[in-house]
Amino acid sequence: MMFELILLAPVVQVETLSDALDALDALSVSVEDADAHTPAEQALFGEPGMPPPKAGWERSRIVALFATEALARDAATLLQAQDFFAGCHVVAIQAVPEQDWVRLTQSQFTPVEITPEFWIVPTWHEPPAQARQVIRLDPGLAFGTGTHPTTRMCLRWIAARGTSGQSLGRVLDYGCGSGILAIGAAKFGAVAIDAVDIDEAAVESTRANAQANHVQLQTGLPDKAVGRYQTVLANILATPLRVLAPLLCAHVQPGGNLVLAGILERQADELKAAYLPYCQLQVQDEQEGWILMTAQF
Numbered sequence: 001m002m003f004e005l006i007l008l009a010p011v012v013q014v015e016t017l018s019d020a021l022d023a024l025d026a027l028s029v030s031v032e033d034a035d036a037h038t039p040a041e042q043a044l045f046g047e048p049g050m051p052p053p054k055a056g057w058e059r060s061r062i063v064a065l066f067a068t069e070a071l072a073r074d075a076a077t078l079l080q081a082q083d084f085f086a087g088c089h090v091v092a093i094q095a096v097p098e099q100d101w102v103r104l105t106q107s108q109f110t111p112v113e114i115t116p117e118f119w120i121v122p123t124w125h126e127p128p129a130q131a132r133q134v135i136r137l138d139p140g141l142a143f144g145t146g147t148h149p150t151t152r153m154c155l156r157w158i159a160a161r162g163t164s165g166q167s168l169g170r171v172l173d174y175g176c177g178s179g180i181l182a183i184g185a186a187k188f189g190a191v192a193i194d195a196v197d198i199d200e201a202a203v204e205s206t207r208a209n210a211q212a213n214h215v216q217l218q219t220g221l222p223d224k225a226v227g228r229y230q231t232v233l234a235n236i237l238a239t240p241l242r243v244l245a246p247l248l249c250a251h252v253q254p255g256g257n258l259v260l261a262g263i264l265e266r267q268a269d270e271l272k273a274a275y276l277p278y279c280q281l282q283v284q285d286e287q288e289g290w291i292l293m294t295a296q297f
């Protein structure tokens with residue numbers, strides 16, 4: 001049985017308290033917004049390229065995990081005697097029931113249905129009986145486990161194209177993350193696939209996932225994208241997609257398709273306008289407030 005010490009602290013004290021808890025043998029320290037799920041909740045992240053709305057929460061809840069109750073109590077007593085603890089409070093010291101953490105984490109990632117025949121399946125699960133196409137993928141550092149609606153819509157587009165007898169041809173996956181779209185394209189008959197990302201970790205992850213799925217991809221940084229492609233897929237976000245408009249459109253061959261995701265419903269018009277010099281984007285799909293936009297060249 002482990003014990004957690006729960007503290008409330010103003011944002012200016014969080015770093016000092018976290019360092020002190022580390023020094024007092026806390027096994028882990030996590031910090032969350034004490035006002036989460038209330039009207040006072042604050043977002044900490046902005047869109048990429050935009051500054052975050054705030055550097056920290058007004059009131060933070062700090063949870064430190066200790067191996068024994070005595071260690072948790074000693075840490076609380078020591079902290080309460082420090083000057084920097086002014087304005088902070090000990091909320092509770094409580095037992096944490098034993099968990100099988102690996103099993104708990106794994107149970108949160110179950111197979112994801114893209115279509116009744118096409119599934120994303122973690123390696124610790126058997127594929128569902130009706131699955132005809134399967135991507136094996138475990139959660140990792142790079143974005144793209146199939147659980148996000150933007151990824152699912154792109155995969156659904158790929159599957160629809162692949163099963164309708166229309167060739168995906170040469171494919172570019174721009175902003176490949178885990179490589180899930182590129183791997184999906186390979187499963188649905190794409191002939192030559194380039195998967196690129198500005199993040200080296202994503203490139204590495206794509207390489208490993210392609211190997212695990214026995215598919216051939218060329219992967220690398222964005223300068224690996226060369227020439228024109230029948231299919232260009234980019235699931236990024238509206239702001240970078242606007243900036244990338246000329247570059248992405250220059251990679252689509254005549255008669256080819258551009259498929260964009262990472263766009264919110266209310267951003268449809270600004271994306272249409274940004275791409276108008278090159279093509280006519282249409283809303284092709286919608287899931288949970290996100291849209292998929294496509295254009296034929």
Ligand SMILES: C[S@@+](CC[C@H](N)C(=O)[O-])C[C@H]1O[C@@H](n2cnc3c(N)ncnc32)[C@H](O)[C@@H]1O
Pocket residue numbers: 142143144145146150151154174175176177178179180181196197198199202222235236240262
């Ligand atoms: C939302 S993830 C999508 C991952 C995957 N393609 C999917 O559909 O799940 C966006 C990826 O785009 C990459 N990215 C962001 N800006 C980029 C840019 N300007 N050029 C290339 N890649 C970019 C990020 O590093 C990230 O891996």
